[in-house]
Amino acid sequence: MRRYSRRRLADFGAAILFLLPNITGFVVFTAGPVVFSLVVSFSNWNLQQTVPFQWVGLKNYAEMFHTEDFWLYFINTGYLMLAMPVSIAGSLILAMLLSQKIRGTVIYRTLYYLPSFTSGVALLILWKALYNPEFGPVNAVIGWALHNLHLADVAQWLTGHGIEPPEWLQSTRNLLGIETEHASLSATSWGIGARDAIMFMGVWMGIGGGNMLLYLAGLSNIPQDLYDAAEVDGANRWQIFRNVTWPCLAPTTFFIIVMSFIGGLQGGFEQARVMTGGGPAGTTTTLAYYIYTRAFEQFQIGYASAISWVLFTIIFSITLVNWRLGGKQVAE
Amino acid sequence: MAETMTPQQYQEYVDRRKRAASAKRAVGTGARHFVLIAVGLTMLLPFTWMCLASFKPLAEVEELNPVPTEWHPGNYIEVFKEIPFGRYYFNSVFVAAWVTFLQTLTSAMAAYAFARLQWPGRDTVFKLYLGTLMVPGVVTMIPNYTLVVKLHFLDTYSGLIVPAAFTAFGTFLLRQFMLTIPLALDEAARIDGASHWRVFWDVVMPLARPGVITLVIFTFMGNYGSFFWPLVLIKSEHLRTLPIGMLFFDSSYGRQTNLIMAASVMNILPLILLFIGTQRFIVKGIQLGAVKG
Numbered sequence: 001m002r003r004y005s006r007r008r009l010a011d012f013g014a015a016i017l018f019l020l021p022n023i024t025g026f027v028v029f030t031a032g033p034v035v036f037s038l039v040v041s042f043s044n045w046n047l048q049q050t051v052p053f054q055w056v057g058l059k060n061y062a063e064m065f066h067t068e069d070f071w072l073y074f075i076n077t078g079y080l081m082l083a084m085p086v087s088i089a090g091s092l093i094l095a096m097l098l099s100q101k102i103r104g105t106v107i108y109r110t111l112y113y114l115p116s117f118t119s120g121v122a123l124l125i126l127w128k129a130l131y132n133p134e135f136g137p138v139n140a141v142i143g144w145a146l147h148n149l150h151l152a153d154v155a156q157w158l159t160g161h162g163i164e165p166p167e168w169l170q171s172t173r174n175l176l177g178i179e180t181e182h183a184s185l186s187a188t189s190w191g192i193g194a195r196d197a198i199m200f201m202g203v204w205m206g207i208g209g210g211n212m213l214l215y216l217a218g219l220s221n222i223p224q225d226l227y228d229a230a231e232v233d234g235a236n237r238w239q240i241f242r243n244v245t246w247p248c249l250a251p252t253t254f255f256i257i258v259m260s261f262i263g264g265l266q267g268g269f270e271q272a273r274v275m276t277g278g279g280p281a282g283t284t285t286t287l288a289y290y291i292y293t294r295a296f297e298q299f300q301i302g303y304a305s306a307i308s309w310v311l312f313t314i315i316f317s318i319t320l321v322n323w324r325l326g327g328k329q330v331a332e
Numbered sequence: 333m334a335e336t337m338t339p340q341q342y343q344e345y346v347d348r349r350k351r352a353a354s355a356k357r358a359v360g361t362g363a364r365h366f367v368l369i370a371v372g373l374t375m376l377l378p379f380t381w382m383c384l385a386s387f388k389p390l391a392e393v394e395e396l397n398p399v400p401t402e403w404h405p406g407n408y409i410e411v412f413k414e415i416p417f418g419r420y421y422f423n424s425v426f427v428a429a430w431v432t433f434l435q436t437l438t439s440a441m442a443a444y445a446f447a448r449l450q451w452p453g454r455d456t457v458f459k460l461y462l463g464t465l466m467v468p469g470v471v472t473m474i475p476n477y478t479l480v481v482k483l484h485f486l487d488t489y490s491g492l493i494v495p496a497a498f499t500a501f502g503t504f505l506l507r508q509f510m511l512t513i514p515l516a517l518d519e520a521a522r523i524d525g526a527s528h529w530r531v532f533w534d535v536v537m538p539l540a541r542p543g544v545i546t547l548v549i550f551t552f553m554g555n556y557g558s559f560f561w562p563l564v565l566i567k568s569e570h571l572r573t574l575p576i577g578m579l580f581f582d583s584s585y586g587r588q589t590n591l592i593m594a595a596s597v598m599n600i601l602p603l604i605l606l607f608i609g610t611q612r613f614i615v616k617g618i619q620l621g622a623v624k625g
Contacts, residue, residue, distance in 0.1 A: 008451075011450050012449075014449060015449045015454070017528075018444050018445040021438040021441060022441065022442035025497060025498025026461075026500065029476055029479075029495045030464055030467060030472055030498075030500075032475070033474075033476055034467055034472060036475040037474055040475070047478075097364055100364070102361065103365075104368075106611075108372055110607070110608065110611065111372040111376060114379070114604065114607070115375055115378075117603060117614075118600045118603045120557035120575060121559055121574075121575035121578045122575075122599040123596075125578060125582045126378060126593070127378070129385070129589050129592070129593070134394075135394045135589075140396040204378075207371075213615055214619060216615075216619075217619035262466070266469065269560065270560075273579070274579060274582070287470075288470055291470050291473075292564075295473075295474050295477075296477075304474055305474055305475075308468075308471045309471065311468065312468055315468055
């Protein structure tokens, strides 16, 4: 074994003292709980204590996979993540527009960042009012356009059906036509509903947020020489984007995708709690909201822990897969 | 062709090319501004509607006209009469300030140990630390709740503050900042007989100030808007933070959109002011946080 000088031993002692507060908190509130929740997921622990405590093995997991609820909520969670590519591409486009020499960059950036900075309960309440089918301004604008621009008449003439403004947060319809009770598709479920409303709002909140700032930083790190060289070679704009900008941004894009997956899989809780209560007919209940209702409304701590571990496993494996695929791509 | 040009013709040719290029650029810039302004308006419109709705009289909240026919600034006073809004403000700021203070202190100390001290296994421990950033909140939430119940922290300020006082993210962020400070400074201070605490507090912390400010802003903002934890933890009305107060206000006064929007404006306004005042730190912090990418 190597001998440490007195100086280094003193450093070691100091390091322990400096780490102590953070490590203690970390063990008590992060590491401990992770293990604890895995253990508890094999029990029927209920906070209301109406049921005697018992170890139940894998029963919680078996029950979860056999009820259709879990799968439907899993689909809901995935559905809300469908906007991810749109949102990321939007952030990239905005960053590219802002990174060129143009007046008012700071003003634009501030405006775009505003929704993600103020995001929270107040904005969700605002959007609930905006989406109100009868009194909300969104449908006021749509109704005006349908009537005054004769869009409704055009639709009537084209398809034989009129079009009505969407019912937004009160509708189970969705752009993929997923049925409410079963995990299958049908034309009658097609339309715009609560999940789409939450998705659109998510794009509005996220497009000018952290991802755009990350892309701005990434763009400013691309050496000008590369652009000059491409121009000398007579590359057009698309070729420059395809062969210079995009590859140089690959690490940024990769980071953003990984973080979006991690965030998206745990997402939807605030929206469900504040805007919809998970409805209509459970269509906006995501896995995170499902865990909340089981743990804090029905007090089934054991069952809720099992769901949270399944979610953890999904997040972990998707991150690993991303890392494998993306890591390779970035290295190339 | 160019060889047969006189110098004058050549000059004209160059000028023409320049004019054409700058005209093309002007069109490009115009189109760019058009897109940027359109997006900017999309971002602003909901906020504008919120402000206008907050000045509407009750009779008009279900009307579609966006601008109130009669301006009611009294709505803002009305909010304070209906709910203890000032109390919610205080609770949010109080809890967020404590969490920010504790998080910054504990993570700055840990960052000092990771960035400025030499000890065996340092980088391994740091990697493990980073790994915990991947643990989703949903996993730790339920055990933390049961722990807080056991500690008799349910429905108290301590329950809101203590579990939130530790962060791996802050440690990571400050470590990145501290790594950029030359180590010779620490050594010089140590030779002069300064203790580690003095080096940390009087040498490293002042130099890491931009990072500390960034972390302070992020932590404060994050906790000011924190929703889940106070929602499950707080039962008494006088301990509600702003987001929880807003939630219950919205569900019990749902039809009085004017009052709810007034409360929302008051909730968001400090954030907007803070953002405008501290923009450069925020932008820097987000960009630094992803360097590991």
